[in-house]
Amino acid sequence: MSTTTFRKTDRTSAARTVPTTGNPTLLDTLTDAGLTGRGGAAFPAAVKVRAAWENDAALIVNCCDGELGAVKDGWVVTHHLPQLLAGVDLVLPPARGRRPHPPVVFAAHRGSATADRLRAAGVDVLETPHRYVSSEESALVSLWHQGDARPLTKRAPFVYGGRDSHGRRISPTLVLNAETVWRIAQLHERGVAWFTAQGTATEPGPRLLAVRGAVASPGVWETAAGVPFTAVFEAAGGLLPEVEYVLVGGLGGVLLTRAEAESATWSTPGLAPFGGTPGPGVIEALPPERCPVDVVAELLTYGAGESAGQCGPCMFGLPSLAAQWTALAQCRNGQALTSGIDRLRSSLGLVEGRGACRHPDGVARLAGSALHTLTPHLQAHATGRCPTRSLTNVH
Incomplete structure (x- = not known):
């Protein structure tokens, strides 16, 4: 299985609107493609969507870019909003008679440009505080249910509903990362073969990757799992000569020496020896002048x-x-x-x-x-x- 050539995502790409069907065969498409969540947890999307359909779950599209250095969600909203909205339509449970679709809300940080763009598009926006944990999945569920934007202790995923640790009723709620929803729209439009031709057998499909710090050309790039870190750095214009350390995965990530990073691939198996994963798709070259x-x-x-x-x-x-x-x-x-x-x-x-x-x-x-x-x-x-x-x- 081939990996994707790096393509910098610094300008708007033409995006066709995907037909809204609510077709149950979407579940087969997601399963065959092996799409996993792009927010960092890498949970199978088909499993979450199936559970949402079975429970008529509300949908929260997480556009918060909560991890340090993450900018992918905002990029998707800026450059692929029509496809993102089409992906939302696909994720909603198929129509059942006159039963209305469950509610949909887009989460974004309060006062952010992403929140402004979403609101201008006429969608409901759930504004979250500028706190690291406030964009965590269960924190968004709590905020949506008029609670604090703090993580909830859960006995089962909230896509099934239930109660939180305080006994408060939580209605079924599905949370999907913005890039994940966008990929669902692309899959519906382009098919499984297009998706699985990129990445690896165990981590298929294209992925967004934000590269920042001491590189010549920081930005958001489209690539796939399995690429060498050397290719990542080359795409970003190269590491500055004196860079010694690279942080992979943000605040919950791992710190590699330059030599370790240059010997590894950006994939779960490639990062496993260092205790890391691709996670939320954030790489930062630490500034060489700082201890x-x-x-x-x-x-x-x-x-x-x-x-x-x-x-x-x-x-x-x-x-x-x-x-x-x-x-x-x-x-x-x-x-x-x-x-x-x-x-x-x-x-x-x-x-x-x-x-x-x-x-x-x-x-x-x-x-x-x-x-x-x-x-x-x-x-x-x-x-x-x-x-x-x-x-x-x-x-």
Whole structure:
């Protein structure tokens, strides 16, 4: 199976409107194509759409670009709104007599250009706060049901309905990422063969990828799983010469050395040795003039501050991880550094898999990956030296 040639998506492409049919064969198309969600979770789209049809679920199209560095949803809204709206029509349950279709709403950050464009198109907009966890799937469901924009503890996916942890009734609600809905429209228009000709056997289809940071030409690109990172960097004009580290997946991602990134492919198998996945499709080359330890400290502090504040791992675990990392960055004793690293590793195990949502897991993944990648840098700090740009005594 071939991979897609990189094509920069920096201008509007002509988009034909897909006929609205509500054809149940769409489920077969989604299954045969192997389309998975493009928001990061990679859950089979056919399974979610089938459950939505069986339960007459409302639809929330997530256009928030909630991950750090993510701009794909806004790009889809800007350049492919007709196809996005057609995809929504396809996802809605087939008509059943005089029964009306369930409601549809588009989620976007409050006051954003994306929200303005959607509202100008005449669709209902669910405006979310500018908080990291507010665009999480269950947080959008909560907000749609007049609750806070905070993740909900769920016993089963909310596409089946049910009640939240407070006993409040939640009607069946499906949440799909904007790129996913757009891909559904493309599949209906172009067919399974077009879709599966791109990507890999286990991760088929085209995908949007945002590349930013210390590259010559940052932007949004259309590609597919299985491309080498070297091709990613070449498409973005190349890494700046002094780049040493690459962050893959945003706040819940992994930190790779330049050599690791250049040896890997952008796919689940390619990133598995480093503990990562393609996730939300965000790659950032860290600025070479900044100490990577400081960058990670800022990310962990940000992650702790963006907590929903409703479970122990978020309220206490994430601030602890951020504080421990900061202490490691400031440590000037080799033995104390070793003890601090051991404590941080132990703390990671107390955070992962224990939160009401996946936010603590993602931040812990980043902390663990950064610890693995930057231990030599931390050891240099312990001697009073920072390797970044050969600067000394910067802390």
